[in-house]
Amino acid sequence: MKIKVITKSAEETMLLAEKFGQSIIKPCVISLEGDLSAGKTTFAKGFAKGIGIDDVVTSPTFTILNEYESGRINLYHFDMYRLGGLDEAFALGFEEYFNKDNLKGIVLVEWASNVEGLLPDKHYKIIFLKISDEKRQIIISCETTKQT
Ligand SMILES: Nc1ncnc2c1ncn2[C@@H]1O[C@H](COP(=O)(O)OP(=O)(O)OP(=O)(O)O)[C@@H](O)[C@H]1O
Ligand SMILES: [Mg+2]
DSSP states (O other): OEEEEEESSHHHHHHHHHHHHHHOOSOEEEEEEOSTTSSHHHHHHHHHHHTTOOSOOOOOTTTSEEEEOSSSSOEEEEEGGGOOOHHHHHHTTGGGGGOTTSOOSEEEEETGGGGGGGSOSSEEEEEEEEOSSSOEEEEEEEEOOOOO
């Protein structure tokens, strides 16, 4: 599966994310990749709405993890930007959120590339590319580690 979309405003990105959120029924890991201001947190806001969370969703820039338990499924929103790497993730006990056999909800991860080893083989990957001030290209795909 690969979906490629262009959005022309933050609102459009939120609407896309909301629809994607509505379609998610099972716990899963979703990595959000793209430069600063590419739209990852904006997507997270719409996504949260899509899974029935009414709380204000803010960037976990400083807390690294924000948890929301008021939707129809739990949401764990990470921002790994400030994380040094895998060692730090383990030191903070984050691996329990990425256990593919026991996911506690939806795990939405900004800057997942900083902790690549944590991601389960199967996860969604969403890439944000800034085309102009208001335009973003968003590519949603389902990743599985290839069997050799
Ligand atoms: N089409 C668009 N989609 C998403 N955001 C947009 C779009 N057009 C403009 N914006 C603006 O771009 C900014 C995106 O910021 P956002 O915090 O979502 O980025 P981010 O990828 O989470 O950055 P960071 O890596 O710093 O966490 C917001 O100010 C938003 O209003
Ligand atoms: Mg962000």
